[in-house]
Amino acid sequence: MEEYSEKQLSILTVAERLFADQGFHGTSVRDIAQEADVNIAMISYYFGSKDKLLESIFKYRMEASRKFINELLENDTMEPLEKINSLIDRFINKMLGEQYFQCIMSREQLNSQQSPVRDLIWQLKGEMLGLMRPIVTNAQEAGIFYKDVDVEMLMTSLFGTIHQVIPAKHILRTNPEAKDLNDDEYREYLKNRVSTHLKKLFKAILTHEF
Amino acid sequence: MEEYSEKQLSILTVAERLFADQGFHGTSVRDIAQEADVNIAMISYYFGSKDKLLESIFKYRMEASRKFINELLENDTMEPLEKINSLIDRFINKMLGEQYFQCIMSREQLNSQQSPVRDLIWQLKGEMLGLMRPIVTNAQEAGIFYKDVDVEMLMTSLFGTIHQVIPAKHILRTNPEAKDLNDDEYREYLKNRVSTHLKKLFKAILTHEF
DNA sequence: GTTTAAATTAAACGTTTGTTTAACTTTGTC
DNA sequence: GACAAAGTTAAACAAACGTTTAATTTAAAC
Missing domain, CATH: 1.10.357.10 (Tetracycline Repressor, domain 2)
Structure with missing residues (x-):
């Protein structure tokens, strides 16, 4: 799995919050760029597109969910x-x-x-x-x-x-x-x-x- | 409560389906107009705006829900x-x-x-x-x-x-x-x-x- | 210090957006 | 049949959209 820089993580975090609050189509890349305090072009530069940004958020959270699930498999004494x-x-x-x-x-x-x-x-x-x-x-x-x-x-x-x-x-x-x-x-x-x-x-x- | 013509109801129904399937911002008024087989301008003409169209859908369904609730109040023998x-x-x-x-x-x-x-x-x-x-x-x-x-x-x-x-x-x-x-x-x-x-x-x- | 790649920027791109316009047709009324 | 209102249309509107460009700055490597 890819590592994210501080700037990339900032974009991911802001985008996640805005997508949650206003929906994917209700959020513009300009909104994200402004709140994350980065240039609009950086989003395409790092993630390719708005769609792929959403996918990146999912991959990021899903990987954590997989780890989470695997941890849950290990309490066999209960x-x-x-x-x-x-x-x-x-x-x-x-x-x-x-x-x-x-x-x-x-x-x-x-x-x-x-x-x-x-x-x-x-x-x-x-x-x-x-x-x-x-x-x-x-x-x-x-x-x-x-x-x-x-x-x-x-x-x-x-x-x-x-x-x-x-x-x-x-x-x-x-x-x-x-x-x-x-x-x-x-x-x-x-x-x-x-x-x-x-x-x-x-x-x-x-x-x-x- | 206002009565809707067949054409207006068609717009409401199509819009409801598309809003449900693709979200409010994910649906364009052109999509709605095309699927409902009406001119784009008719939506503004009848409902004022896309936002007010959503509100109209809510008023329409909410009124039905109110009736629904009132009907439920009347089974006292059970x-x-x-x-x-x-x-x-x-x-x-x-x-x-x-x-x-x-x-x-x-x-x-x-x-x-x-x-x-x-x-x-x-x-x-x-x-x-x-x-x-x-x-x-x-x-x-x-x-x-x-x-x-x-x-x-x-x-x-x-x-x-x-x-x-x-x-x-x-x-x-x-x-x-x-x-x-x-x-x-x-x-x-x-x-x-x-x-x-x-x-x-x-x-x-x-x-x-x- | 020079070179090369990565990062960053403002501006511009072509679409698509929601809405309005102005002309035209239909409908109903007297 | 004339008139007014309601209905309908294609076209145009400005604004916002996601994305790209080309120029510039920063960073790293040698």
Whole structure:
């Protein structure tokens, strides 16, 4: 994988934020250049084109996601439900930690026209499903998890819930519980709330207990 | 509310599909005009501008959603869980029935810049939450539902799951169970699968039963 | 210090964008 | 059939778009 200079990283970071906030077509290369404080031509010079810039963002984040997934494969000492809970927390942390990229994924996965980026998204989702499924099936065969479980739908709810929370972040602030929190406290509050909810949800579906 | 002529409705419908498939900024008024088989100028003539066309789509669908919500308020003879199940099915039917609009909502709710459309979205979500909450709290007071429930998160999972299913539609087709179904059969298969999943999920969280 | 490649720039490129214009046609009213 | 309003059109508009050019500066190597 290619290494990026400070300037290139600045472009990538700014572009990621703007693509997330205004969409790919809603963001001009001039916007990116201005906010990243570089000349417009540098974007083509470094990344080739606006499209390839988006692809670069995806390659950059996807590589990190691959590493992330491989790390998750290494906790074999835990009980099945502990594994699931650990996975949930790590997913939440990962996804809320790269909210801008998750926004872009939310947007891009809606594109009906075949895009090189859309395939990558579903590929990644497939890998995450492949991470969850063996844990569930193993526990099912051991009689720990309930048999009749739609793992695919469960993952859909996991991703869907987090993807809904990300844009809700700006809005839910009006909640009385969260009114007096600063940004960091609020982020932690949100994480805990989603985590508690999703763990309860998975436990109920998988074990029929509470 | 204003009535639309056949031609105006054609523009609205085409625009809705294109905005859903390629995004607002990814769709040009020329694209819309061509697919709707009208002159470009007619769009400005009827709707004022591209932005106001999007607003018109929202007003059009939102009005329907309001009616939809009001209809849901009138089944008072059911048991609480029956009510919830009925709501889930109606939500699924509504949202999968207007997939293009739901795609636009998914996209627009991500916009960080204040848009007249974003407020409408959260307003509507609030109304749907206001529909679910009293059912839950009433049943809680009657001792039928469990006390410790995060209704807001439950609704987030409901919307999030369905919003994830919509773009997954094109992809999940590879599932062995769904491989030989035609379009209508597949839509029904998806509906049932989401419905079963969400009902199980709500029942588990709300009643601690299966 | 000279040479070579990489980095950086302002300006210009040709398209495409959303919108408007002005002329023309249709429709309905008296 | 004349008149007015609404509908429809091709053409033109300026602005913004992504990208490229050609000139210049910086950095590295010998």
